Amino acid sequence: MNFRRAESTDERLALEIKGVSKQYGRFPALKDVSLQAKDKEFLALLGPSGSGKTTLLRVLAGLEEPDAGEVRFGGEDFLALPVRLRKVGMVFQHYALFRHMTVAQNIAFGLTVRRRSEKPSKSEIGDRVADLLSLVQLEGLEKRFPSQLSGGQRQRVALARALAIEPKMLLLDEPFGALDAQVRRELRRWLRELHDKAGVTTVFVTHDQEEALDLADRVAILKDGQLIQLGTPNEVYEHPATPFVFDFLGAACRMPGVVDGSRLLVADWESEAPKGAPQGPVDVFFRPDEVAFAPLDGAGLAAEVRGVTQRGPDVRIDCLIEGQTVELQAHGPTLPPGVATGLPVRIKPLRPQVYAAG
Amino acid sequence: MTDFVASPPVIRPGGTVRPRPRRWKEHSILPGFGLSLGVTLIYLGLIVLLPLGVLAMRPWEIGLDGIVRTLTDARVAAALKITFGISFLAALTNGPLGLLIAWTLTRYEFPGRRIMDALVDLPFALPTAVAGIALTTLYAPTGPLGALAAKIGIKTAYSPLGIFIALVFIGLPFVVRSIQPVLQDLDRGVEEAAQTLGATDLQRIAYVVIPALGPAILSGISLAFARAVGEYGSVIFIAGNMPMKTEIAPLLIVIKLEQYDYAGAAAIGVAMVAISFGALIGMNILQMALARRGRT
Numbered sequence: 001m002n003f004r005r006a007e008s009t010d011e012r013l014a015l016e017i018k019g020v021s022k023q024y025g026r027f028p029a030l031k032d033v034s035l036q037a038k039d040k041e042f043l044a045l046l047g048p049s050g051s052g053k054t055t056l057l058r059v060l061a062g063l064e065e066p067d068a069g070e071v072r073f074g075g076e077d078f079l080a081l082p083v084r085l086r087k088v089g090m091v092f093q094h095y096a097l098f099r100h101m102t103v104a105q106n107i108a109f110g111l112t113v114r115r116r117s118e119k120p121s122k123s124e125i126g127d128r129v130a131d132l133l134s135l136v137q138l139e140g141l142e143k144r145f146p147s148q149l150s151g152g153q154r155q156r157v158a159l160a161r162a163l164a165i166e167p168k169m170l171l172l173d174e175p176f177g178a179l180d181a182q183v184r185r186e187l188r189r190w191l192r193e194l195h196d197k198a199g200v201t202t203v204f205v206t207h208d209q210e211e212a213l214d215l216a217d218r219v220a221i222l223k224d225g226q227l228i229q230l231g232t233p234n235e236v237y238e239h240p241a242t243p244f245v246f247d248f249l250g251a252a253c254r255m256p257g258v259v260d261g262s263r264l265l266v267a268d269w270e271s272e273a274p275k276g277a278p279q280g281p282v283d284v285f286f287r288p289d290e291v292a293f294a295p296l297d298g299a300g301l302a303a304e305v306r307g308v309t310q311r312g313p314d315v316r317i318d319c320l321i322e323g324q325t326v327e328l329q330a331h332g333p334t335l336p337p338g339v340a341t342g343l344p345v346r347i348k349p350l351r352p353q354v355y356a357a358g
Numbered sequence: 359m360t361d362f363v364a365s366p367p368v369i370r371p372g373g374t375v376r377p378r379p380r381r382w383k384e385h386s387i388l389p390g391f392g393l394s395l396g397v398t399l400i401y402l403g404l405i406v407l408l409p410l411g412v413l414a415m416r417p418w419e420i421g422l423d424g425i426v427r428t429l430t431d432a433r434v435a436a437a438l439k440i441t442f443g444i445s446f447l448a449a450l451t452n453g454p455l456g457l458l459i460a461w462t463l464t465r466y467e468f469p470g471r472r473i474m475d476a477l478v479d480l481p482f483a484l485p486t487a488v489a490g491i492a493l494t495t496l497y498a499p500t501g502p503l504g505a506l507a508a509k510i511g512i513k514t515a516y517s518p519l520g521i522f523i524a525l526v527f528i529g530l531p532f533v534v535r536s537i538q539p540v541l542q543d544l545d546r547g548v549e550e551a552a553q554t555l556g557a558t559d560l561q562r563i564a565y566v567v568i569p570a571l572g573p574a575i576l577s578g579i580s581l582a583f584a585r586a587v588g589e590y591g592s593v594i595f596i597a598g599n600m601p602m603k604t605e606i607a608p609l610l611i612v613i614k615l616e617q618y619d620y621a622g623a624a625a626i627g628v629a630m631v632a633i634s635f636g637a638l639i640g641m642n643i644l645q646m647a648l649a650r651r652g653r654t
Contacts, residue, residue, distance in 0.1 A: 083550075083554055084558065096548045113555065158551075162555075
């Protein structure tokens with residue numbers, strides 16, 4: 001295999017994006033986005049549709065020109081380079097395979113279009129295609145046409161085609177978007193292994209938080225063209241910077257509250273306010289599975305259990321808190337003690353996040 | 359889609375396995391096959407086959423050697439050669455030109471694009487005689503372009519070049535209109551993929567765009583060719599109609615009709631139909647082969 005061996009992730013910066021803005025007519029797609037990726041890092045751009053994540057990826061590839069800002073890769077001014085000289089391997093959402101070419105021809109494309117002086121010989125190209133086919137586990141399919149492949153196979157051909165040019169950076173646009181859940185999970189693991197093996201800085205776009213948290217070294221969360229938070233999956237999940245991030249990264253319960261000094265008051269439950277919490281009226285967020293069911297006389301939010309539903313390994317507990325129906329989650333199969341339909345309980349959020357009321 | 363599907367083998371009482379005969383029609387889930395096929399057959403028969411059949415009956419009045427004599431007549435042979443040869447050249451010329459026009463109209467946004475788009479259809483809409491008169495006025499030795507060409511020693515009107523110009527004119531819309539919708543629907547992602555892989559603009563067009571457009575280009579060319587072969591109105595004005603040099607086969611048919619040589623006219627007609635049909639089938643086969651690549 002001709003891939004550079006992956007050493008431990010280098011601290012050296014590979015990709016630097018500074019103040020990139022892009023406007024489509026009057027619609028701002030990117031607003032002053034700055035972020036960096038380290039060499040060989042696996043970076044996820046996560047956001048809902050319309051958040052600008054795909055636009056940012058296309059700016060990196062050179063398929064869109066930003067109105068303002070700077071993109072550098074390995075210190076080199078990337079914006080000055082046309083698409084074809086950037087040597088980025090891009091995998092498109094719908095794979096964009098050349099349908100009139102066989103799998104082998106598709107993978108070899110990036111090599112066959114090289115200038116004569118840089119073009120590998122026929123046999124070298126053949127070897128490289130064979131290497132890549134085995135890397136993406138598609139040996140024996142080189143003579144097939146894309147239309148004769150399944151979605152997952154096409155995806156891997158697209159990946160092999162992108163890797164064939166030994167890209168400086170791999171860009172993936174919703175790489176699993178068109179696949180069913182089972183194939184998705186399998187390919188996800190495999191993609192991470194492939195990344196580690198190939199040792200290429202990878203940026204991938206997704207709207208699936210689970211995918212981003214599972215796969216990436218760091219996650220950049222975008223909303224309305226702005227970068228909201230950048231951090232490791234753990235950081236962003238444990239300390240979401242805004243209510244939006246909290247909400248976007250998983251199920252959320254929301255209660256109004258007040259921070260007074262170091263105390264947090266939510267309805268009749270008083271606890272210590274988290275560090276750095278803003279003073280005054282706040283919104284309190286917690287995950288529906290990060291709660292403790294406290295004894296009736298203990299501390300916690302007074303609630304009434306409205307319904308209990310078994311959902312595979314989990315139990316969904318619908319509670320009425322302060323006139324608001326909240327769906328909580330507990331790990332089954334047995335119910336937490338004292339929980340049954342119609343009974344009053346007290347609920348203690350274990351790790352509430354507090355944001356100034358907006 | 360699959361007309362021929364092997365059915366599971368039937369096990370005979372004797373124990374030998376014999377393949378079940380292939381059914382020629384897989385039952386479609388879509389209702390109305392019988393009715394729609396029936397209407398199609400009747401309509402095609404009535405509109406296309408019946409007149410052609412009558413045409414094929416007609417020449418036999420003069421006997422086989424009469425037909426052979428008519429078709430081997432030097433003037434007829436020359437006319438057929440001129441008609442098919444120049445039609446083919448004109449259709450081929452329209453291929454790349456039509457591609458370029460379709461490309462310009464679909465890929466770029468510029469003022470007047472819609473008007474240009476409408477202009478493409480004009481050769482369709484114009485009575486062909488009007489086109490012929492217009493072209494002749496322009497290209498005649500006294501006309502503005504004809505005089506210019508004459509200065510550098512090129513004879514435009516009243517020469518094979520004149521026929522060629524007329525046939526290019528009437529064939530252009532077929533090519534443009536065949537390519538345009540396909541080009542419009544072409545996945546931009548595929549071209550972008552080629553770019554990210556390092557293809558230059560020319561490589562992208564040569565290896566990605568044109569192969570995808572191949573069937574459409576070919577279909578446009580064959581339509582333009584078919585139209586050119588039958589073209590009469592616009593050509594007779596500009597051609598000069600000199601026997602052996604610039605006389606087209608359709609004109610010769612009219613001449614024979616005027617001489618009450620119906621059988622002779624029909625003989626030329628049958629020959630034209632046969633050649634056209636052969637050429638169109640050939641192009642269709644090529645087109646299918648192109649379209650099938652990677653689409654099974």
